[in-house]
Each structure stands twice: as C-alpha cells, then as structure tokens.
Amino acid sequence: MPGMWTTADHIDLLRRSLKTAVPYTSGVQALRKEDLGLFYRSAQLEEEKGAARYIDFSEGPSEESLAQLASACQKATFGSEAAEGDVLDEEYRKAGKIDVKDFSARLDIAAAGILDAIAPELLVSQDMKGKALRAEMYKLNVYGPGSFFKAHKDTPRGDNMLGSLVVVLPTRHEGGALTLSQNESKWVFDSASQLQAHSGSSVVAYVAFFSDVTHTVEPVTAGYRVTLTYNLFVTPASAPTTRITPPPELACETSLRALLADPKWFPKGGHLAFGLTHQYPMPRPYANSYSRSRNQSFIDTALLKGCDARLRNAAVRAGLQPQVRLMYRIREDGYAGSPALIVMDDPVEIGDVYEEFDMDFEIQEQGTIFKEVNERGRVPSKGTDTERAAKRQKTGEDEAAAEPEEDAREEDGEPVYWVTPPGEKNEAESGYGGYMGNDYGQGFVYGHAELFVRIPKVGEEGREVSADDDQ
Numbered sequence: 042m043p044g045m046w047t048t049a050d051h052i053d054l055l056r057r058s059l060k061t062a063v064p065y066t067s068g069v070q071a072l073r074k075e076d077l078g079l080f081y082r083s084a085q086l087e088e089e090k091g092a093a094r095y096i097d098f099s100e101g102p103s104e105e106s107l108a109q110l111a112s113a114c115q116k117a118t119f120g121s122e123a124a125e126g127d128v129l130d131e132e133y134r135k136a137g138k139i140d141v142k143d144f145s146a147r148l149d150i151a152a153a154g155i156l157d158a159i160a161p162e163l164l165v166s167q168d169m170k171g172k173a174l175r176a177e178m179y180k181l182n183v184y185g186p187g188s189f190f191k192a193h194k195d196t197p198r199g200d201n202m203l204g205s206l207v208v209v210l211p212t213r214h215e216g217g218a219l220t221l222s223q224n225e226s227k228w229v230f231d232s233a234s235q236l237q238a239h240s241g242s243s244v245v246a247y248v249a250f251f252s253d254v255t256h257t258v259e260p261v262t263a264g265y266r267v268t269l270t271y272n273l274f275v276t277p278a279s280a281p282t283t284r285i286t287p288p289p290e291l292a293c294e295t296s297l298r299a300l301l302a303d304p305k306w307f308p309k310g311g312h313l314a315f316g317l318t319h320q321y322p323m324p325r326p327y328a329n330s331y332s333r334s335r336n337q338s339f340i341d342t343a344l345l346k347g348c349d350a351r352l353r354n355a356a357v358r359a360g361l362q363p364q365v366r367l368m369y370r371i372r373e374d375g376y377a378g379s380p381a382l383i384v385m386d387d388p389v390e391i392g393d394v395y396e397e398f399d400m401d402f403e404i405q406e407q408g409t410i411f412k413e414v415n416e417r418g419r420v421p422s423k424g425t426d427t428e429r430a431a432k433r434q435k436t437g438e439d440e441a442a443a444e445p446e447e448d449a450r451e452e453d454g455e456p457v458y459w460v461t462p463p464g465e466k467n468e469a470e471s472g473y474g475g476y477m478g479n480d481y482g483q484g485f486v487y488g489h490a491e492l493f494v495r496i497p498k499v500g501e502e503g504r505e506v507s508a509d510d511d512q
C-alpha cells in the first residue's frame with residue numbers, strides 16, 4: 042500500500058484504469074486439415090443456384106479458386122445513419138461478401154477452442170460468472186487486391202451483443218491489417234504476417250474485440266484475404282465459470298478503500314462518477330417497440346466491457362454499489378434557468394417530444410439533479426478547483442492544506458465528482474462519417490453511459506474510516 046499517496050493519486054489511478062485496458066484479443070489456432078473446407082454457392086448467378094462449389098484452405102488454395110470465390114461474392118454494404126439504412130459506397134468499403142445462407146464452413150469455432158480462448162478476455166465483469174459467449178456467424182468476406190473497410194464500429198444487434206470475432210482463413214495475402222483505436226491508443230492485428238509465420242501448417246488467425254471499438258481494414262495489396270465474421274453475445278453458461286481478479290482491478294479496489302478510510306474525503310457522502318470508455322447498445326430513440334420494466338437497470342452491469350467492467354468490479358469488491366446511469370446536460374443554449382446536470386437510470390422517455398426545450402423539461406422531470414464538487418467531495422468556498430490548484434502550485438501548499446471548503450448545499454442536488462468526464466449528450470453520433478456501422482441497426486445504436494458509485498457519508502454503513510485519523 043503506497044502510504045504516502047494523496048487523494049489526488051488515488052483518483053488518478055482510478056481515472057487511468059479506464060484508459061489502459063486493451064480492448065481486443067487475438068491469436069493463431071491450429072486446426073485439423075479437414076476443418077478448413079468451405080462450400081458456397083453464388084447468390085447472384087441464376088444458372089448456378091443450387092450448385093455448390095468447394096474450396097479447400099488447408100493446402101494454400103490456388104489463385105484461380107480464390108478468384109472464383111471472389112466472383113461469387115456480392116458487393117459489401119455498410120450502415121449509415123445519414124442514409125438511415127445500408128449503403129454501397131466503394132470509397133468507404135470495398136469488399137465482397139457472401140451471406141450465411143449461401144455458404145457453409147466446416148470450421149466450428151467452439152470445437153476448435155477459439156471461443157474458450159477469447160471468452161476470459163471479453164467476459165470481464167465479475168457478474169460474468171455463470172455467463173458464456175455465444176457466437177453467431179455473420180458473413181463471409183473476401184478482400185481482394187485494393188479492398189478495404191474504413192473506420193467504423195460493428196452495429197449492435199441486441200443489448201447483449203458484446204463483441205465481434207473475425208477469423209482469417211489461411212491464404213497468402215499482403216496488407217489487410219485490422220487496426221483498432223480507442224481513446225488515444227491504436228493497435229494492429231496483421232493477419233497476413235501471422236499466417237505467413239505459420240505457413241505450411243493448418244491454422245487460422247483470429248481477432249475478437251468489443252464491437253464499439255472503432256476499427257479499420259487496411260487495403261489489401263496482394264492476394265485474397267478471406268474472413269468469417271461472427272457477432273458475439275453474452276448468454277447464461279451451462280456450467281459455473283471461475284475468474285481470477287487481475288492486478289489492475291485489485292489496484293483500483295485498494296485506492297477506493299484508501300479513499301473511503303479517509304474521514305476528510307466526501308465526509309457527507311456523494312457520488313464518484315465515471316464517463317465510461319466503451320459505448321453500449323441503446324434502443325433507437327424513437328423506436329416505439331422498446332419496452333422495459335421501470336425497475337430494471339438500463340444496462341445490465343454484467344454487460345459492461347473491458348476496463349469499464351474492471352472498475353465496476355473493483356467498486357463492488359470495495360463494498361460499494363455502482364450503478365450504470367445516463368447523463369444529460371440541459372438548458373445549454375439560453376433557455377430559462379441555468380444549465381444543469383441530470384442523471385437518469387433509463388433513457389429519457391421522449392414520446393412525442395420534438396422540441397429541445399420540451400425535451401429538457403422531460404429530462405428534468407424524470408431524472409435526478411447533481412451538483413459537481415471537487416475530488417475531495419467538497420465545494421471550495423473561494424474560486425474554482427482549477428484556480429485553487431494553480432494557486433497551490435504557486436505557493437507550494439499541498440492539497441489538504443489551507444483554504445476553507447464547504448459541504449455542498451443539499452438543495453443544489455446530490456454531490457458528484459467526475460473522475461472521467463462524461464460522454465457528450467446521450468445521443469449516438471450521427472452524420473455520414475460520424476456514426477458508421479457494419480450494417481444499419483434497426484433496434485439499437487451505441488450511446489455513452491456513466492458509472493455512478495455512491496459514497497456513504499462518514500459513519501454510515503460501508504464507511505469505516507481510519508481510527509487513527511482526526512475528525
């Protein structure tokens with residue numbers, strides 16, 4: 042335990058924990074040769090309907106057989122919010138596709154061990170004990186020379202959709218790396234070089250990632266890159282699963298416990314809030330098919346992804362009760378009343394409301410108002426947090442010293458400190474180039490969510506402060 046750590050250090054550790062996790066897992070899986078066969082039929086050539094072709098990937102398929110497979114493909118489309126549907130635009134995505142009804146792959150990713158390999162990396166929430174991954178085959182894609190797919194997210198097809206799996210079949214090709222990006226980090230999965238390193242043995246390369254992570258297929262410069270893609274869902278497991286607590290999660294727990302033990306930190310209680318790193322499937326705002334009982338939390342915490350899940354697990358382990366909520370800022374552009382931060386347990390029910398003003402009113406009616414406080418849970422009596430920090434730096438004072446702080450006034454709303462800033466308004470980004478999916482989602486779009494951790498006040502259950510500290 043770092044004895045000299047300040048409140049700011051602990052808060053910083055929690056903040057950084059949301060930025061450092063890798064949102065994907067990848068590998069190379071050896072298979073039996075006979076499991077690398079693929080039957081397909083051409084969806085568009087009438088005379089070929091009913092007649093299937095077979096291609097064997099185990100011995101390095103010939104250029105000719107791959108070209109034949111490519112010519113059996115249709116042009117791949119993608120989803121555009123601006124167009125409110127699927128569009129074909131080869132400036133954005135140039136690739137061939139075969140729909141699941143028109144091909145049959147011998148590969149069984151569960152039997153091959155691929156699902157078992159990726160599950161622990163994707164099922165991070167401690168509520169995932171008793172949960173398993175279910176993979177639903179989505180498409181076969183062929184990326185010939187000059188093919189690519191620009192930056193996009195994979196459209197959520199249900200609120201329990203967690204990730205995407207791409208299996209790259211063994212063909213010689215160059216280019217076509219999958220790049221993933223989140224916050225300021227970037228990762229590359231280069232299937233061409235991975236397969237090259239194992240040429241001569243029957244293997245596939247695979248990558249599984251949280252599907253809200255932005256990804257890009259770089260142009261293929263030579264050969265054919267053939268992929269099977271799957272959507273990954275969370276389902277109940279048939280047998281209980283175990284999970285080892287990873288060290289970064291333990292570090293978050295330690296910092297939370299240290300903060301809770303300090304009687305000067307949030308003495309009157311309040312909330313720590315985190316703008317989550319991942320985005321989550323939310324019902325389309327105007328989708329009238331959406332119904333959910335009011336007492337059910339909007340996002341099942343078991344469905345939290347990666348670093349978000351880790352943070353939530355740490356809070357639970359520290360004895361706290363984290364909750365996923367949605368944040369709305371209202372009255373930003375000059376309507377009566379000052380801007381306010383409203384938090385909801387459900388997306389606002391907007392019904393027939395179209396005007397921004399009415400929407401703000403609805404949100405205020407349905408939500409809880411919060412008052413922002415500093416990282417110690419207090420309101421500085423003079424100046425803002427930033428001004429005070431600048432002054433401290435100048436005078437060399439430490440954070441706990443000196444200037445008077447007050448507890449937040451109850452009538453201003455519940456005190457909240459944002460450890461990481463919230464996502465903007467709770468809307469999916471829109472516009473061509475803004476929100477792009479791999480197809481157009483009818484029911485769900487990605488939205489930002491926030492994790493709220495309620496801090497009990499000193500003396501309340503769950504808040505044992507250090508005995509040797511003065512108060």
Ligand SMILES: O=C(O)CCC(=O)C(=O)O
Nearest residue numbers: 195207219258268270479
């Ligand atoms: O082929 C890949 O690596 C990814 C393809 C992709 O992003 C998609 O089909 O949505």
Ligand SMILES: [Fe+2]
Nearest residue numbers: 194195256479
């Ligand atoms: Fe994708």
